[in-house]
Amino acid sequence: MALPNQLLGNCTVVDARVLDGVSPQKDAGVWIDGDRIAATGPYAEVAARARAAGPVVERDLNGAYVTPGLVNMHTHFSLSLPGSGGDGVKDLGPHDLALYMADGARRTLDCGVTTVRNVAEKDHADFALRRAIRAGWVPGPRMYTAGRALVCTGGHGHESGDTMECDGPVGFRHGVRSQIKAGADLIKVMISGGIAGEHEGIATPQLFADEMAAVIETAHAWGRKVTAHAGPAEVIAAAVELGLDCVEHGYQLTPQVAARMAERGTALVPTLLVTRCKEFFDELGVPEWMQCRSLGAGPRHLESFAMAVEAGVEILLGSDMPPFWSFEGTNATVRELENLAEQLGPARALHAGTRGPIRWLGAEDDLGTVEEGKYADLIAMDDDPLDDTSAFRGVRWVMKGGRLVRDEEQR
Structure with a gap:
């Protein structure tokens, strides 16, 4: 036995x-x-x-x-949304945070998620966790991580240790290099507002074209792909033309921008759960302003996703919600996959949760x-x-x- x-x-x-x-x-x-x-x-x-x-x-x-x-391409083991639940994570000391994230990694693997892409974690604790998993000290999935996400001063997610504030092309080039120095497998950048920023809107542009170009050019020069937190079509369109590799969320796409993403090979991780998860928000004590913004964005988010599918954009599985979280009778990863399947069908959903993400990660010789x-x-x-x-x-x-x-x- x-x-x-x-x-x-x-x-x-x-x-x-x-x-x-x-x-x-x-x-x-x-x-x-x-x-x-x-x-x-x-x-x-x-x-x-x-x-x-x-x-x-x-x-x-x-x-x-x-x-x-399964592969979850939008993971935060140190997620801390506004509200009492998130405040509890923010208050963890460095040793407590490492153990908290290790527990999340263990629970994620137990769900059948054997690979994750971390797209913003606090204080570079993700690199220690990745080393511990590789060494066999703790159980967990294979981790590909971006380290801290890059954000403009006061931009989306600036309140937490999982982002690094940068300004201007020089500042963003430094930000890219600092994450690669720490061990980042990819770069994450916030190019618009989102649902979790109280003093911004989903459509708020947060980087100028020269700043986006600096991120993408520098990362590509170092052999790293770039994924961007992004909502509005106009901001996404500009980044796609500059060579962006992946879009997170894509709340407000248009058919034209979706078609261009498909032409340029820019993937989409739609994270459909984030605009239909009131039960999760209530559990974490998420404030009313954020719940209204998130849930109110749901119908347009679904339309945007349908446009991407119709255009032939590569769709990849990513929950944003912790992969293991118990939600609507299953875990968040499977629930997100079910949401994808409503548009993709079961065969394409299987691809979106296995072979597609592994190909994006460049690991198809070993996995997928x-x-x-x-x-x-x-x-x-x-x-x-x-x-x-x-x-x-x-x-x-x-x-x-x-x-x-x-x-x-x-x-």
């Missing part, structure tokens, strides 16, 4: 149906050797190869559907599909997610890098 977080070594997963976004496989075997997939295919063939290589631990998943682990040579980051559920995305509500088995981190049958 394998225990949670035990490296299974030469392991064969048996009697599974593998869905990896490439080609569905029934009655499949997945041979896991160490932390990587050694082979996939018909069970009898894979099992024979594995047994020939040495002693085998076989795990019968009883016909479960196996997919790559169930194929030979890739890391054994796998999840299993009893229902078919290609029939209904809500199948992910039933994730019962989670593996990351060949280590079993959740097994409902052993609990």
Whole structure:
């Protein structure tokens, strides 16, 4: 019997149906050797190869559907919205904050989210957490992180330690380089207002063109992609022309701007939950002004998302709400994926939560599909997610890098 977080070594997963976004496989075997997939295919063939290589631990998943682990591309383990709940996070000391974030990482992995993209975390605690996860000191997903988000003086999110205030092209170039120096995998920049800033609106532009150009040019010169918190179409359009790689939220797109995003290869992480989560806001004591702004933006947000889908923009899964948060009968990651599926359909939603994000992260050689040579980051559920995305509500088995981190049958 394998225990949670035990490296299974030469392991064969048996009697599974593998869905990896490439080609569905029934009655499949997945041979896991160490932390990587050694082979996939018909069970009898894979099992024979594995047994020939040495002693085998076989795990019968009883016909479960196996997919790559989910990827959440808009994560904040140190999120602190306005209100009493957020104030409690802001008041944490550095040691408490690290432990709080580590607990969030553990809970995220337990949900079947094996990779995250952190897009603004407090005081560079994310880099310590990333090191701890890689070293095996704490359980958690693979982390790609932006460090602190860059923002103009007084701009969106300036109140917290998860942003760095900059002004002018020189200031923003320095901001990019400072995050890369700290270890950032990507750069996040706030180019407009949002729903959580009391003295701004969603449509408030916050960077001039030369400042946006400085961020994108500098980051690209260092081999880093740039994602931008952005709401209004005009601001997004200007950034897309400058080479922006990804838009977060995109509350107020137009068909023309969505079409240009598709042409330029600019992805969208729509974070649909943030404009339809009153229960979450109430739980955190979020003030009325923010709730009204957020929930009031919902209808236009959905229209904007539909425009992006129609234009062929690459859609990527990201919740903004903590990935593990219990919400509407499931966790925030799955609930966001269900919202995406209403427009995308189950197959494209699976792509948006697995292969698409991994490709954006540049990690497709190692992750994103169930194929030979890739890391054994796998999840299993009893229902078919290609029939209904809500199948992910039933994730019962989670593996990351060949280590079993959740097994409902052993609990």
